[in-house]
Amino acid sequence: MAANPTAPTALWPAPHARGAVDATVHVPGSKSVTNRALVLAALASEPGWLRRPLRSRDTLLMADALRAMGVGIDETVSSSSSVAGGPDGSGEAWRVLPAGLRGPATVDVGNAGTVMRFLPPVATLAEGDIRFDGDPRSYERPLHGVIDALRALGARIDDDGRGALPLTVHGSGALDGGPVSIDASSSSQFVSALLLSGPRFNQGVEVRHIGASLPSLPHIRMTVDMLRAVGAQVDTPESGGEPNVWRVTPGALLGRDLTIEPDLSNAQPFLAAALVTGGRVVVPGWPHRTTQPGDRLREIFTEMGGSCELTEYGLEFTGSGRIHGIDVDLGDVGELTPGVAAVAALADTPSTLRGVGHLRMHETDRLAALTKEINELGGDVTETADGLRIRPRPLHGGVFHTYEDHRMATAGAIIGLAVADVQIENVATTAKTMPDFPDLWTGMLGSDGA
Structure with missing residues (x-):
């Protein structure tokens, strides 16, 4: 056998x-696009659709984590996607129903960088405690950039000084936000994590990278493009802003009907x-x-x-x-x-x-x-x-x-x-x-x- x-x-x-x-x-479908789209849809002011999302361990961990914090995600099959795939153009679709984020909840990040880095900023907007844990390898992956930045922006986080998982975010339902400097040279996801939730912070967010060369810049551009597509105002180095500085203005996010690229x-x-x-x-x-x-x-x-x-x-x-x-x-x-x-x-x-x-x-x-x-x-x-x-x-x-x-x-x-x-x-x-x-x-x- x-x-x-x-x-x-x-x-x-x-x-x-x-x-x-x-x-x-x-x-x-793209994991990077699917998980960013899930976060933005969860933070929107109205329901949205994700068509042809990737169904994989990383994306299911993200969906389950958002559900644990109170977001509704209904999985169905839709025939209205125009992207080629099934013989009749149909494909899976997820309906995302934003709700008041709440705890207590426990989030399993597995070993997914997008989940462990994108969701602590979301958790600061929840009412209650959100605990993050994951695979043994996740404990070794850098998270200090997100943790330190959130603390500087007014969040309460317990990580026993590790700068890594496991950790608990004590959500208060809001975060002041504002300017923050971070070293994102170990992961561009530190920048993306703060930008994705930035429109929901009271003062928005201004992220200044102060470390060595920033890797994976296309992923930050992906984050910016997706934010703009749901109505966020974002200033970037490419749009005439300061080098290594990204600014997101506070405001409501729109629900979208998004088809995920391969x-x-x-x-x-x-x-x-x-x-x-x-x-x-x-x-x-x-x-x-x-x-x-x-x-x-x-x-x-x-x-x-x-x-x-x-x-x-x-x-x-x-x-x-x-x-x-x-x-x-x-x-x-x-x-x-x-x-x-x-x-x-x-x-x-x-x-x-x-x-x-x-x-x-x-x-x-x-x-x-x-x-x-x-x-x-x-x-x-x-x-x-x-x-x-x-x-x-x-x-x-x-x-x-x-x-x-x-x-x-x-x-x-x-x-x-x-x-x-x-x-x-x-x-x-x-x-x-x-x-x-x-x-x-x-x-x-x-x-x-x-």
Whole structure:
């Protein structure tokens, strides 16, 4: 009997491609957009809809957390979405019914950065105590930027001085808000967390980043765009404001009918499959304008040997049969690093991935994990202060450990396309953002997969 791929200790034989892939892959909705949309809808002054939301561990944790604080979220099936997906254009929809936020409540953040960072500011607006707890790894992830900022803005928070989980927010139903300075160099989510709730603070919020280089700026732009779409007034460096300063004016938020874009970062392994096998993959619904960092895959993977065409239907990506190394700064798109590293390990020239030192504090220490796992398959990867150097070497099979990190699992699957006998430990960790990954992966390969 085959091993159960959903068991945490199970080894999943990564399918080995026997030829060039040729597939259309419907990528589920964006986690980053879904969780921001849930927060904004919960804080709105009227009900709203989220159509084609991602249903994954991270988004269900967010929805359950908001429910625990009194928000109504009704899950249904709608036929009014215009985004291609089901055969009749229908898809899942969530109706969000804002209500008076209240405690006491306990929130399980799992290991979701968006939940652990976006919801403490929301909890300050609740009447009562909101306790936050999560997976053991969540205790190690930085949260001090949000905690210290909320205290400076008038919140009462008990964290026993850790600057991390577990913690309790003593909500009073309101927060003064105003100006605050933070060091968000370890996570741009610190800035997004304060901006998302800022319209509901009495004085709004002015967030000033005072640390080193700020990673993942596209995610802050996503937050700003989504705030503006629900009626918030936001001043940013890009709109003529001060560098590293974001201001949100207090005011009511509108309920919206929002269709969630496909998760472009989760499209990465499928585009990589076209690159690695010299094949073709089409991702329907790829937006022509987006703030998702994953859109940069078009540039990165083209430089590594592929070509792409963005049509009205979606993105068509084609591999050339050769993979080239790359020297690239991934500071704004750090979540793409594991997939880029996996492709780089199969390239014909060396690669340097820069600007991603902050990945040491993600779901796992991604730089150390990638170095260890690729090298144990015969690779030659060296950590630098802010990234990785990768020298291609002939790889061999073996166990690719994931450290409960979804992007480590998909990186291993990419390598497995070109290297026989790679086994992925705990591929079920992909449920964090893409629950159907094993089925989507084998479906993409069709008869060409082992």
